[in-house]
Amino acid sequence: MTVRRTLPQRARSLIGAWCFVDHYGPDDVATTGGMDVPPHPHTGLQTVSWLFTGEIQHRDTVGVVATVRPGELNLMTAGHGVAHSEVSTAGTTVLHGVQLWLALPAAARGVKRDFAHHVPQALEVDGVTVRVLLGSLAGSTSPVPTHSPLLGAELVLPPAAAVTFEVDPAFEHGLLVDAGDDVRLQDTTLERAQLGYLPAGRDRLTVANDGPEPARALLLGGTPYDDDLVMWWNFVGGSHDEVVQAREDWESESDRFGRVEGYVGGTQRLPAPPLPGVRLKPRELHPAATDASAWG
Template identity: 55%
Template sequence: MSNLDGRPDLAVLAPGQPCTAVEVLQPRLVPLGGPRAMTVYRTLPQRSRSLVGAWCFLDHYGPDDVSATGGMEVARHPHTGLATVSWLFTGRIDHLDSGGNAAQVRPGELNLMIAGQGITHSEISPTDADTLHGVQLWYALPEATRFGPNHFEHYRPEPVTVPGMTARVFLGDLLGSSSTVLTRTPDLLGAELMLDPGATVTLDVRADFEHAALAETGTAVVNATDLAHRCLAYVPPGSDTLTLTAGPDGARLILLGGVPLDEQIVMWWNFVGRSHEEIVEFRRRYQAEIGAEPADPDDAGKPELFGPFPPDQPPALPAPVLPTTRLRPRRQPHATENTPPEGGRP
């Protein structure tokens, strides 16, 4: 999915400030564009918390009546330096990317697209998909793998049932279930948890992980902290258990986790980089490849950064105009001294 904000804010993603208690993050409503814009509820990134492990983006949408909203119609757009994780509860989405992958996103099945140094893709819900409901997640690739080739995987996790809960672990390890998906980002967790009405479940988790739980349906309690529908509970590293309690109607939670990413990252629109220069170059190359802006003569002979796309598709989304100020990472309290220097190699 693309970030369709017309004037996207600069997001500087660095390890968050120390936290000794559960932090509740409220969602921000973002229309995805068009006269019948489908609205998503965004809980990452935001000013108070930009990362959970390497997870850097969380949109929750639906359930939406496709006949009323028009569903998801996100034409070709780029990504760099990140991976997209598509997870549906109801409906279908057709995925097409410049790596030559065409697939459907279906409920309970993971579609993972690793952008690496560059990829473009489209996501469009079929007209016969009555209801659309799911989450779109991104995680940042670390310095060691962010310039690697793009990659796509489809995975259907088997459900794991324990008293009071059924889980589907789509990335990482939980409850003895291990995803086979290769992430190119170490130490990640992603799972869908279905809690029975009023059930309390205590999970054994890695104490070196920070975790976040999205109340996807209903209300819940996370480590004794109330969590309203669509809100995200952040749990800092240090605890080796998570205790979850569902409301009277039950609850579906999306659980994310990971070792804190010790890299400061600049994310603008659909690009993840390390510097102003990288973001500017990613945008310039993409605009030139889709014919929205003139190409640089120095690009002659270079392979396409974002790759070819089938010609019979809707026009590509142009990139927004860059802000007039320099995209410079802010110095955050928890940023480390070994932040990568500015400069890139797109």
């Protein structure tokens, strides 16, 4: 299955607390076999699952068994440690969606594991359909609590549509284009699978579809992340030593991550890869950016 990792990039590691954006599909599961990810660990982050087509069965050590469906937010909090599995359902023919991570602030990295589900209601703004996953936009607020100021919203734009949102000037923003090859963020044109970026400091933000076909995009935002951040494999921590300890705890099958019950597969847990032979360094948090930019 082809996965496009649009964040982190060499140019930028985060947009607010959004530290990881994987964009996959449309994927014909009859050809590829779909998704089958055995139990694996996370620390120091929250996972955000959002589908456009298909279904995924999620199992975790919170004790949750949930079906991830299009238009429904599923947010899992790792905190000190969690494990989960992800398997596309037997009825899925085309799998298409995004998997995103939120880096928890240092003060919240030790919170208990948790899971939240929310079905955002669609609203229309200047002909654009908006679904607010997290935070607030266009008068709509998600009830799902977050550990730092955040925004996550799906936008569906008909041809020639344009919308201007009032946004928090303390937020930096990103726009991931899922469908459409002529989507504009401010004055920057984005193609499908590209991620546009806007630095903090503006209170209005314009998104337009200049193409002849409908477009779909995810708008992400948040206040710039200011804590030390080390990301390696499935772990987020504040230092090299924190990540080393998390790996050791997973490999030793400690109680830190718990056990995923009910997963049926040949591999019952993903082993952690070997650590590199150097100390892991914190990410560069705020590289210079003065205006809209794009990468894919």
